[in-house]
Amino acid sequence: SPLAMYSGLEMGCLPDKAIVIPAAVDTERFVPYAKPGGIVLFAGRMTWEKGIFDIIMASRGQPWKLIMAGGGPQLEEAQTWASALGMSNIQFLGPIPHSEMPAIYGVADVFCYPSCPTPGWQEQYGIGVLEAAAAGCKIILSEQDVFRWLGTMFRVDAYVPPGDWTHLRYWIGELLERPSLDRDMHKVSSTTIGAQLREAYGRLVPVGV
Numbered sequence: 001s002p003l004a005m006y007s008g009l010e011m012g013c014l015p016d017k018a019i020v021i022p023a024a025v026d027t028e029r030f031v032p033y034a035k036p037g038g039i040v041l042f043a044g045r046m047t048w049e050k051g052i053f054d055i056i057m058a059s060r061g062q063p064w065k066l067i068m069a070g071g072g073p074q075l076e077e078a079q080t081w082a083s084a085l086g087m088s089n090i091q092f093l094g095p096i097p098h099s100e101m102p103a104i105y106g107v108a109d110v111f112c113y114p115s116c117p118t119p120g121w122q123e124q125y126g127i128g129v130l131e132a133a134a135a136g137c138k139i140i141l142s143e144q145d146v147f148r149w150l151g152t153m154f155r156v157d158a159y160v161p162p163g164d165w166t167h168l169r170y171w172i173g174e175l176l177e178r179p180s181l182d183r184d185m186h187k188v189s190s191t192t193i194g195a196q197l198r199e200a201y202g203r204l205v206p207v208g209v
Contacts, residue, residue, distance in 0.1 A: 001125050001149060002020055002145075003046070003050035003098040003145065003150075004020075004124060005020050005096050009125070013085075017204060019200045021193060022150075022187075022193065023125055023126075024088065024188055024192070024193035025121060025127075025131055025185060025189065025190065026134075026189075026190050027134050027185050028095075029102050029191075030101075030106075030130075031106060031134065031155075032065075032106055032135055032180075033106030033135075034120055035106075035107055035108070035109055035180070036107060037109060037176075038063065038065055039065050039067060039107060039109050039110075039203030040055075040065065040066045040109065040111075040112060040172055040176075041066075041105065041108035041132070041137065042055050042066070042068050042069070042109045043105070044060060044069075044070050044113065044126075045069055045070055045071075046070050046071055046072030047072045047074050047117070049112075049115060049116050049117070049118050050113075050119060050174060051115045051142060052078050053082075053143065054108055054114050054163060054164070054165040054168055055112050055114055055168060056087070056090065056188065057080065057085075057165040057169075058112075058169035058172060059169070059172070060085050060087055060170040061187040062172070062173070063088065063186050064129045064172065064173075065091065066087075066090045066091070067090075067093060067104070067108065068091070068092045068093065068202065069096050069101070069104055070094075070095060070096070071092045071094055071095035075094070075140060079092055081118075097198075100182075101131060102135065103104065105131055105134075105137060106135045106136070108132070108135070108137050109138060109175070109176055110134075110138045110139075110172055110176060111128075111132035111140070112140045113128065113129055113139075113142070113147075114141070114165075114168055115142050115162065116162040116163050117162060123129070123142075123146050124191075125146060126146070126150070127140075129141065129147070130154075132157075133154050133155075133183055134183075136180065138157045138158075138175040138184070139157050139161055140157060140158045140159075140160060140175065141156055141158075142161070142162040143161055143162065144161045144162070145205075153187040154187065154206065155183050156182070157171075157175055157181075158171040158174075161209070177184050182191045204207075
């Protein structure tokens, strides 16, 4: 991401060797499946700063089904809290092998990644966002520089202020009512990014070495 590049420059990287190349997604593996409708997905580390409690609160008492995929230090706390809220529309899958994620992304209508920066951490990329986008999910992200940058490469459907579950609830409901979309992921496909990597290494490595 640009932030990682700027950090490298601050550490002494030569500007003419600083190249921003985004992570890639395999657009042949991550594709839309038949979507049953009304499914909202979070996939990531189960911890507060990822916004898991915001998405749980946004989904309380709502007609959609919320699927939470992933493990982490606050998984049990999130399960306990959802139970205390009396939520019957939530399913915790726990850690999922990456090989099984295309099918999970593929059936979800909306993917939410409402992470919240802390004094010592902020999002650096979010590879799950690319995978969900390639799988045809409508995408809701928190308002952060790295996510705005991703939005220049493929369509992001909504941004919400970090920690604002009311806006998150609004946009989930809004996007579930919208028709399916056909998103162009060419800029971050494995083929495109592979070509950029080969070109970049070709400029950095001396001929004959």
